[in-house]
Amino acid sequence: MNDMATKLVKRAQTGVRLEATLLKTLKALAEYLDLTLGDLLEGIVLHAFEDQTPFGPDTLEAISRLKAVYGCELTAADSHKLTEGNS
Numbered sequence: 001m002n003d004m005a006t007k008l009v010k011r012a013q014t015g016v017r018l019e020a021t022l023l024k025t026l027k028a029l030a031e032y033l034d035l036t037l038g039d040l041l042e043g044i045v046l047h048a049f050e051d052q053t054p055f056g057p058d059t060l061e062a063i064s065r066l067k068a069v070y071g072c073e074l075t076a077a078d079s080h081k082l083t084e085g086n087s
Contacts, residue, residue, distance in 0.1 A: 011038070019072075019074060019082060021070050021071050021073070021074070022074055024070040024072070025063070025066045025067050025070045025072045026040060028066045028070065029059075029062065029063060032062055032066070033059070
């Protein structure tokens with residue numbers, strides 16, 4: 001099968017909870033890349049599953065700017081260490 005061939009998939013709706021500034025940054029990034037949020041997340045996960053980076057230097061620069069705009073100060077070091085505070 002050609003690598004460029006599209007694949008028919010079955011998608012499921014999910015109610016995932018994400019940290020608020022991270023979600024805002026992801027939504028803005030999806031808009032910047034002209035993707036849906038679901039397509040962006042699928043791409044990130046599929047790249048991670050194959051130990052590949054999903055973004056090039058230009059997109060990483062855009063992510064840095066978007067994180068600043070939305071006040072997202074989280075890093076990979078924060079992964080699995082987040083707890084919910086009082087809203």
